Amino acid sequence: MNYTLQRLVFPLATLGWAGVMLYFYGSGRIRHYLAPDFQPICLVGGLVLAVLSLFVMITYRVSADCGHNHRAGDVADHEAAEMHPLASLVLMLAPVIAAVMWTQDMYSFEALVRKGLDDAPTPIVPFSYKDMPPLTMEEIEKTHRKNAEGDLQFNLLEIYFAMGDPEMIRLIEGKGIEIEGRLVMEKMNNPNGTRRRLYRLFITCCAADARALPIILEFGKTPPEIAENQWVKVTGVIRFPKENGATQAVLEVKDAKQTDAPWEESFMRNY
Numbered sequence: 001m002n003y004t005l006q007r008l009v010f011p012l013a014t015l016g017w018a019g020v021m022l023y024f025y026g027s028g029r030i031r032h033y034l035a036p037d038f039q040p041i042c043l044v045g046g047l048v049l050a051v052l053s054l055f056v057m058i059t060y061r062v063s064a065d066c067g068h069n070h071r072a073g074d075v076a077d078h079e080a081a082e083m084h085p086l087a088s089l090v091l092m093l094a095p096v097i098a099a100v101m102w103t104q105d106m107y108s109f110e111a112l113v114r115k116g117l118d119d120a121p122t123p124i125v126p127f128s129y130k131d132m133p134p135l136t137m138e139e140i141e142k143t144h145r146k147n148a149e150g151d152l153q154f155n156l157l158e159i160y161f162a163m164g165d166p167e168m169i170r171l172i173e174g175k176g177i178e179i180e181g182r183l184v185m186e187k188m189n190n191p192n193g194t195r196r197r198l199y200r201l202f203i204t205c206c207a208a209d210a211r212a213l214p215i216i217l218e219f220g221k222t223p224p225e226i227a228e229n230q231w232v233k234v235t236g237v238i239r240f241p242k243e244n245g246a247t248q249a250v251l252e253v254k255d256a257k258q259t260d261a262p263w264e265e266s267f268m269r270n271y
Helices: 003-027 036-058 085-102 109-114 137-143 156-162 166-172
Strands: 176-185 195-202 211-218 230-239 250-258
Touching: 003 036, 003 085, 137 166, 156 166, 156 176, 156 195, 156 211, 176 211, 176 250
Parallel strands: 211 250
Antiparallel strands: 176 195, 176 230, 195 211, 230 250
16 A cells, blocks of 8 residues: 555544544443543543544655664665555454444443342442541431432432441431332342342443442332333332341332433442
């Protein structure tokens, strides 16, 4: 291939990558993959990559010295490549374009299992609760709304992390709460078939480090017919019993109804 044309092919690939990054940011699909703090990085990276690609494309006819001292007769070919540039272009763009077209922007069940969906709910303590000021029920009620029945509306992650906070357990155990999450089968400790598992995904920066954080739903009878992995809104009484030597968050369900997914779906760390 003519080297001048070859110089035009490679920035086309990086321009394609830039287009993918900008598309994900502009379309909002980026929220399924990155936490809010990191999403502007995708925008800036896409813009910088696009500018660099366009600069190379504009100046691809400009010749320049390689800067090396070559003796007479030396071969100074710095642009030759073993692979045809068009083949390189296809290999760099085709997988990215195919992934963008075919991804469902969500995990499969197999991936969720690898992310800890079926593991025994074990709290991750993100910081030392001893360093926090004393918590009171009045403070909790100030920061949590109540539904029409007077149940406090909690985020599932709050209840999950409460398993590692004795003070929080003391304050909310036995209280009526309302919570949302995705409903799946409970496979760990469910001898009577009356339990289900409610989970959300917790991420630090991106979907690659996501982990499924579940709590247990105890219906006390045959659970309602709700499709696997559907979003549900559940109300009930929260308990923190010891099961298999560990504290578990178990919600004794009063009512469970299918609901729409929240606007941020499941890949947000603070909702």
